[in-house]
Structures are given as C-alpha cells and as structure tokens.
Amino acid sequence: MTHIPTLAVEGLQTWFHTKAGVLKAVNGVSFEVDRGKVLGLVGESGSGKTVTGFSIIGLVDPPGRVEGGRILFNGTDLARLPAEELRQLRGARIAMIFQDPMMTLNPVLRIDTQMIEAIRTHSNVSYKKARSQARDALGQVGIPSPDERLAAYPHQFSGGMRQRVAIAIALLNKPDLIIADEPTTALDVTIQAQILFEVQKLCRQTGTALIWITHDLSVVAAIADEVCVMYAGRIVEQGVIDEVLDRPTHPYTQGLIGSVPGHNRPGSPLQQIPGVMPSLLTLPKGCSFRLRCRYADSACQVEPEMHVVANPYHATKCWHPLSGEVSHGI
C-alpha cells in the first residue's frame, strides 16, 4: 500500500486561449502536499502561481482551461470530476483564502448569514448548531467577542479582521486542504504576524495541508516546510525549505534570494536579475529563464528536465545547477 498524499499535482497544464495566441499560464507543474504540511508556492507576478491555485480548486474561467495533467486530491482526480461533485468538495474539503477578503465575503450580508450558509450547504446541522460552530470558528482565529461580531457586516471590520473572517470561513468545515493566495500581502507587519501565528497553530492542530502562494520569500521561510519556485508557468526549483533557501541551485532562485534587501549588508548593491519576465506568448525556446541568466549557454536551448540534486528532497530544472551555500547573515 503506497502512501497517498492529501494533494498530488502531476504535470498540470492550464492554458488561456486568447486572440493573441495560447497563453500557457501553467505548463507542466507537479508537486505534493501532505497532511499538516505547509507548501510555499513562490513566484513573481505572471509566474502562474495564482492560476495553479485556481486550477486546483476549479475556479479557472474561460478562456482558461485545465488542458492536461492530474490533480489528485486524496487520490481522486479533480480535473476530471463532474462540476457538481467538485462543488461539494469546494468549501468543505478544500478551501481557499484570497488576497482580498472581499472576494470571499458578500458585502451586503451579515457575517453569520454567510458562515451559517457555508456550514449548512455541506452538512445537515440545525441553524442553532451551525451558529455556534460559526462563533467558535471566529474565536479560533482570534476575533474578540465573537458572539457580537457574528451580527456585523463585512464593512464594519478592519482589513486584518476581515481577513480573519475569511480564514474562519475557510476553516468552518475542517478542510483537508487550504489554498491561501497572498492572504497577508495587503496587511501591516504586526497584523501579518497575528495571521501567520493563527494559521501555523491551526495547521498543527487540525492537520490541514496548506498551500501558501506568495511573492514574499521571507514569509515562506517563516512558515513553509517545502517550497516550489515558479517562473513563467513552470516550477524551476522545489524541495525542502532549508535546502532551497540555503543551497539554491537554480540561478533564478539564487537571484530572487539575492534581491531581498534584508539579507544583504546595508548599503551594498543588491543582486539584480537583469531584464523582466518575458511575456508568456514570446517565451524563448528551451529554458525560459535563459535570456536573463548569466550561466546560459547553448545547452539551455533545450528545455531541462526537473531532476533531483540532493537529499532531503531538492530538485531543479537547470542544466547548470549551482552549488554552495548562500549566507543569510548580514
């Protein structure tokens, strides 16, 4: 009997069929997340990290479509699941937290209405029981006096509190998997710390698997067990967090780490990745990073395969993987 992870994504391809051509937003992405583990999905804007999250939960709108690959959730392929069955999973077994909590919340309904609906859609419980579950969930994410706050409208909460409500809704049905798409990016440092604290605690307590999508490597360093670095629709490096951040092998990962100001000596020039991310419509042949890479040579005109470079798990998609430790000291 082989071990079945909570989520195993295999060769996921999500393409957008636009007038200008086929935009391969996600092109052959594979990863696994296990119970109680946190996977960081890191990339810059346009890398495909959000579309990956949306593909898993089945929220990709036309002209986008999941073209290929498998999304195995507890062994069931979500990509081939009928819409109705997927709807039943969504909000119950899989939940999503968005950057803007107002994507989750309906501005004209009270919080309790929305939370109770979310519970009663997926399980057969009384209104009263659902209400007390909703209250417990609010308390769990650190909202003071949850009893009174249940009757409030979303606009009566501050940004950080609204994000907590969105997280509470995601937690309502004790899902096996939560996909969090930049949920703390718009928040202040002290509020971000509060949210990260709650999320960490909940994952440990309930054994929920978490995918944390972000552009911020430092947040991933703080909470993730494993990390995938995305570039132009592909994962270019993945592995155990300490491996990837301390011994990055892909030049893009190394460039990203070098760009983080807090990790460099104050006043020293930051390592720059030259140029900008190319348009997905005009990607170079072979390795998509090669035009910005200082190690690129003729070999890079053929696309490299993802291959394991170290144990504990660490894989890279590069013909010329770098070696050596980077220091994070200042």
Added chain:
Amino acid sequence: MASESTPPARRESVAAPLIELAGVSRRFEKKRDIAVKIAGALGLGVQEEIVQAVDQVDLVVREGEVVGLVGESGCGKSTLGRMAAGILPPSEGHIYYRERDISSLDKAEARAAALAVQMIFQDPFGSLNPRMRVKNIIGGAPVHHGLVRRSEVSRHVDDVMQRVGLDPAYKRRFPHQFSGGQRQRVGIARALAVNPRLIVCDEAVAALDVSIQAQILNLFMKLRRDLDLTYLFISHDLSVVQHLSDRVAIMYLGRIVEEGPAAELFAEPNHPYTIALLKEVPRLDVRRQEFAPIKGEIPSALNPPSGCHFHPRCPHATPKCRTETPELKEIAPGRRSACHLNAEL
C-alpha cells in the same frame, strides 16, 4: 548646487540640515455636511470628526543623508512626507529649508526651495498623466521653471532618461507602454529633471516584484552617489529601510516613537513598538518562525488612545502610560525614544 565638485559629505550629524520639521502637525477635518449642520443648529452636539494625522513631529534631514520613515498604515508617514515635500501645508509648526522657514521666503526663493524637494510616489500609474508622452512628463517642469531652454529640452530628457536606465528612444511613448519597473523609472526621471537636492520617496518600491524592486533600489543608491542626493525614504518595509537608510524614524499613530542611526536602531531597538515590529518581520534566515504577535489592532486615528498611543497593545504598559504622553527624549547620542519606561531605569 555649489557642493557638486566637493566630495560627498561624511554621513555624520555634522552635515547641515537640509530640511527640518519643527513641531509639525497636520489635522484633517471631515467637512460637516448639511445633516450634521442641522443637527448642530438644533443643539444635538454632533462631534466633528478630526483626524490628527501627524502630531507635533520634529524631524531633521541632513545634507547627503538617507532618512527612513517607517510605520504601518494610517500612522501618518505619507502625510509627513507630503508636508516635507511642500505638497501639503502643515496645520501647525514650521518647516525649514536650509535653516530658513519656508513660509518666510519670497516668491522666487520659495519656488527654488519647492523645486529642490521632489517626490516619488508608490503608484506610477496614478502619478503619471496617462495622456502625456514620457518626454513631456519629464521635460515639462524644467522648461516651465526656466531651468532648461526649450531648444535644449530634448537633450536634457535624454540625459535624465539615461541616468535612470531608460532608453531615450522610448521618449515618445506613453506611460502605459512601459512595465511597472520602467514606469517607476519614469517617475524618478521626472523628479530628477529639475535637479532636486532632496527626494521624498513614498513607498516607491512597494508595488514592484522582488527582482524589479532590487533594480530600483540599486538605482536609488547609484543616484545618491552620482548626484549627492538626500532622501526621505518612506516605507512600511523594514528590510528595505534597513538596507538604504543612515537614520531611521519609526512612527505610530501620528507620532515619532523612536529615532536613531539605522544600524543601532535595528541592532538594539528601544521602544516596545519598535521591538515588536522588528521581531515580527519574517526573515529569510528564520525558518518555522514562532510568532508571538502583539495583540490588538492599530487604533483609529479618529479616536487615538490617551497618553502613549501604544499603551493598549504594549506588554509593559503602566498607569502612567495611559494618562501621560511620553516625550521623544534622547536615550543615547543621536538616539531618541518616546517611552516612559526609559525614565524609570
């Protein structure tokens, strides 16, 4: 511009103040609408809503220095920056440019002082006119102010664009034809075009991706060396501020709570708010971080807590903190902090 040929000033407090804010406050009042006026006339005593965005702030930016201004949303850092840049008049207090009160300057001097302080904004889309070509965005102000003759403006625009790493061949383009990082370079070029001494950067890299942010930060450092510029760098991002600044001021709800040389302040923060802020910033080298967040929200500026604004969230608050506003006092040479706890030691 007399200092252009001299070597860059040593970054010590001996340099002359370029801009100084003394006891500066800024209030925003909500206009009373008709319903409130009627209620007031009927004697219902409806409270006027006043936001004290900046409250009695003293801040000096010296020639050649980079001062970082840090705080969370609503702390008044942008309002303070706008007052320093002369965009917003203070409600109270004085602003000195090269040790002269700007309200006492005559018209020509006031204009020169205003040109010497330029601002770069967070959102280059919001601050660049979408219907103007880049050459007009950059070249408009220097021609208008007579810094460059109309016949020479084209060359001036080319120079400035090259300085910020833009290809002058793109000068006939519109802002929307540039990427985010390039647009921010256009904003920087516009500020540089009038030969400023001080640039106020308000969250100038906050909207950019990490790799692009690194390019722009490097550009800021290069421009500082090349042009001997002074910066007031406003950001919520502590790592960016730590990287760039010589001196840092931390704001909380309209007041500066701590100020000092960047290296010392980051190594040994004094104010409980600064300590909490530094501890909670995720860092690349800290894995599986155990967060111990300070409780509570940032209070509304409409109704700030009494005494020390931070006391409801402060783990060390005493009864005195609830009633008395702590002064920003010197705790070590060049370092100031506004906390009652320092007096008790």
